[in-house]
Amino acid sequence: MTENNNVLVKVEDLKMHFPIYRGVIRRQVGAVRAVDGISFEIHRGETLGLVGESGCGKSTTGRTMLQLYKPTAGKVFFKDIELTALRNEPMRLMRKNIQMIFQDPYASLNPRMTIRDIVAEPLVAFGTATGKDIDDRVRELMRLVKLDPDFMLRYPHEFSGGQRQRIGIARAMANNPSFIVCDEPISALDVSIQAQVINLFEDLQKELDLTYLFIAHDLSMVRHISDRVAVMYLGIIVELADRNEIYRNPVHPYTKALLSAIPVADPSFYETRERIVLEGDVPSPANPPSGCRFRTRCPIAEGYCAESRPEFREIAPGHFVECFKWDHPDNHKEVAR
Secondary structure: OOOOOOEEEEEEEEEEEEEEEEOOOOEEEEEEEEEEEEEEEEEOOOEEEEEOOOOOOHHHHHHHHOOOOOOOEEEEEEOOEEHHHOOHHHHHHHOOOEEEEOOOOOOOOOOOOOHHHHHHHHHHHHOOOOOHHHHHHHHHHHHHOOOOHHHOOOOHHHOOHHHHHHHHHHHHHOOOOOEEEEEOOOOOOOHHHHHHHHHHHHHHHHHHOOEEEEEOOOHHHHHHHOOEEEEEEOOEEEEEEEHHHHHHOOOOHHHHHHHHOOOOOOHHHHHOOOOOOOOOOOOOOOOOOOOOOOOOOOOOOOHHHHOOOOOEEEEEOOEEEEOOOOOOHHHHOOOOO
């Protein structure tokens, strides 16, 4: 990818393989290739959406970027600092600047702690506030996420799902990070609450100049909040482009299939819409297909697709795709939406 002085986060050939052990002596017999060689950049102040089927490696990518998982190979840079090379204490101090908001607001909050203690925990851990300043900062953070500061002595079970997610956002914001991984932060919420949380993310980004990696299943929501979109399949990124470009002109067959599945609230629309239904099951990441990962389900695959993995190439300014047949005529038919 091209050099850009505005790059905040850079990922180079990142891999995360989980070993498979069997037998009494626990001998390694293979590995689950959850993330298998991906590269991309995230610019300051932007939101990069990461989409794909369940089990394709989206959440593992986010956790590995933040070094919650130690990567098998590859490099992650934050402000030109290589996170993958940092040891325990330097990496701990770096977490003031990089945070994560988790998917399940019910499981990510300690039920035995008050909201005050939950939100204040990062402040105490990094020594950024003491005494009365902690309570003042907690109140400020609760107002920031549009919660009543008077609720800070309550416990998580006293709040709704949407309110709990706001508490998780407040905790992530405690030390003023500049990069946040949002790991499907709205998937466990009601539809009516999802829009409120998305609007909160956008308001915080404008106010505090935040940078997001936004992981989600909801393609329409990703289009709304993201500046660029990356599509993952079986541990690799198959397409990356500006949000409008990737929705108007998808090139990879898998991207086209995903976009054709977006529901539209217009019955007459389905009379002319071409629905792309993929055949077969998703292969196991422990034994992925040779060559192109998508070839076993691809409607335009050829024999040579099994011989080697396609290059992740830039086919237009800012539009990257991993496909031998990116210029195939079928890949340039507009997907009706």
